[in-house]
Amino acid sequence: MTNLLNTTPGIADTRPAAASTKTVAVRARGLVKTYGSGPAAVKALDGADLVIHTGTFTAIMGPSGSGKSTLMHALAGLDVLDAGQVHIGDTDVTGLGERQRTLLRRDRFGFVFQSFNLLPALTAQENITLPLDLAGRRADPDWLARLVDTLGLRDRLGHRPSELSGGQQQRVAVARALVTRPEIVFADEPTGNLDTRHGQVLLSFLRDACDDLGQTIVMVTHDPLAAAHADRVVLLTDGRVIEEITDPTASAIADRMLQLDTDQHPNPHPRAGSGFGSGSGSIQEG
Numbered sequence: 001m002t003n004l005l006n007t008t009p010g011i012a013d014t015r016p017a018a019a020s021t022k023t024v025a026v027r028a029r030g031l032v033k034t035y036g037s038g039p040a041a042v043k044a045l046d047g048a049d050l051v052i053h054t055g056t057f058t059a060i061m062g063p064s065g066s067g068k069s070t071l072m073h074a075l076a077g078l079d080v081l082d083a084g085q086v087h088i089g090d091t092d093v094t095g096l097g098e099r100q101r102t103l104l105r106r107d108r109f110g111f112v113f114q115s116f117n118l119l120p121a122l123t124a125q126e127n128i129t130l131p132l133d134l135a136g137r138r139a140d141p142d143w144l145a146r147l148v149d150t151l152g153l154r155d156r157l158g159h160r161p162s163e164l165s166g167g168q169q170q171r172v173a174v175a176r177a178l179v180t181r182p183e184i185v186f187a188d189e190p191t192g193n194l195d196t197r198h199g200q201v202l203l204s205f206l207r208d209a210c211d212d213l214g215q216t217i218v219m220v221t222h223d224p225l226a227a228a229h230a231d232r233v234v235l236l237t238d239g240r241v242i243e244e245i246t247d248p249t250a251s252a253i254a255d256r257m258l259q260l261d262t263d264q265h266p267n268p269h270p271r272a273g274s275g276f277g278s279g280s281g282s283i284q285e286g
C-alpha cells in the first residue's frame with residue numbers, strides 16, 4: 001500500500017518527539033457510566049481502566065453492548081460519567097466544563113462516530129471542513145485533496161448525506177475526523193460500512209498516520225483483520241477492560257474472540273446434530 005502521509009512535504013516534521021518516549025496520551029481510571037435508572041438501568045461502563053501511549057494504534061474490541069462506544073465517548077469527553085477520571089495528557093477531562101470539553105475536542109481530537117453524525121443540510125465537503133470552519137481555520141488544500149482522493153470522495157463532494165451510500169457517509173465522517181490532523185483520532189468502527197478495498201486503504205492510512213505523524217489512534221472494531229493493523233488490542237466485556245493483546249495477529253485475535261464468545265455463551269447448541277429447522281433452535285416459525 002502506498003504510504004500516503006510521508007509523501008506530503010513538511011508533514012513528517014510535525015511528528016511529536018514524544019512518540020518514541022512512551023508519553024501517556026490517554027489515561028482512564030475507574031470509569032462508570034449508567035444509562036437509565038431503577039430496574040431498567042444499564043451499567044455500560046463498570047470500572048473501566050485504560051492507558052494509551054502517544055503515537056500508538058490501539059484497537060478496542062468486545063461483544064456488542066460491552067461498552068466500546070460508551071468508552072470512546074467517555075475518553076473524548078463527549079459524555080459525563082458517574083465516576084472515574086479521564087486524563088488527556090495532563091488535562092483532567094472529567095474536571096472540565098462543557099465549553100472547555102468542546103474546545104478540547106475541537107483542538108485536539110478527531111472523532112468518527114459509529115452512526116457518522118453528519119449534518120444533513122451540509123454537503124459532503126462542508127461536513128468534512130466543519131471542524132475547521134467552527135474553529136475559524138482554513139483547510140490546508142493539499143491535505144484536504146489527499147484525504148478526499150484517498151477516501152474516494154472526489155465526485156461526491158457536492159452531495160448531501162441523504163444522497164450518499166452508507167460507506168460514502170462513513171468515509172466523509174472519517175475525512176472530517178482527520179481534516180484537522182488531530183493529536184488523537186477516536187474512530188468507532190470506521191470500517192464497519194466499507195468494502196474491502198476502502199477498508200484496507202483507510203486502515204493503512206491510520207497506520208501511516210500513527211507511524212509517520214506520531215498520531216495516537218484509538219479504533220473500535222469487530223473485525224480481527226482490521227484490529228491486526230493496531231499495536232495492541234484491548235478487550236472489553238461488561239464495561240470493563242479484561243485483557244490486552246500486544247502485536248496482535250488476525251488469527252490470534254479471532255481465536256481469542258471466539259473463546260470469549262464461548263465463555264460468555266457456553267454450549268450454544270445443546271442438541272448439536274439435530275440439524276437446522278428441527279425445532280431445537282431459538283428461532284421459532286410462526
Ligand SMILES: Nc1ncnc2c1ncn2[C@@H]1O[C@H](COP(=O)(O)OP(=O)(O)OP(=O)(O)O)[C@@H](O)[C@H]1O
Pocket residue numbers: 035036042043044062063064065066067068069070071114
Ligand atoms: N443512550 C443510551 N441509553 C440507554 N442505554 C444505552 C445508551 N447507550 C448505550 N446504552 C447501553 O449501554 C450498553 C453499552 O452500549 P455501547 O453502545 O457502549 O456498546 P458497544 O460495545 O459499542 O456495542 P456495539 O458493538 O453494538 O456498537 C448497551 O447495553 C447499550 O444498550
Ligand SMILES: [Mg+2]
Pocket residue numbers: 068069070114188
Ligand atoms: Mg458501539
